[in-house]
Amino acid sequence: MNTKESFSNSIYADEMHMEESELSVFIGAVTELFGPEQAKLSAEDWLDESELMDSPPRSTSRDWRAVTVAASARLANRLTVALHHRTLFVASIETKVPAIPSSNCSASTLQV
Secondary structure: OOHHHHHHHHHHHHHHHHHHHHHHHHHHHHHHHHOHHHHHHHHHHHHHHHHHOOOOOOOOOOOHHHHHHHHHHHHHHHHHHHHHHHHHHHHHHHHHOOOOOHHHHOOOOOOO
16 A cells, blocks of 8 residues: 555545534433434434535545534424424314313202
């Protein structure tokens, strides 16, 4: 193996270490804040975003923080949509359940 190839492999290994480290820290934070289900979805988002980057796979200039920011935006959007749906669901239940007028709450007799 020549020096140039060895240097290239070393840079690639460093890049892979930075990628793994960024992903690990991101998933750890999502797990702690939002639980394992959101962490799994966020890991998939992070990997998707890393594939969408314009730089070639063996590039030495990939911005892993930008991948994390994009995956975080997906997480925020997913949580916002879930919260919105939950709010709409609760509001629809509250409007469908009629209040019982107090005049209907009198004691009645049971006839046998």
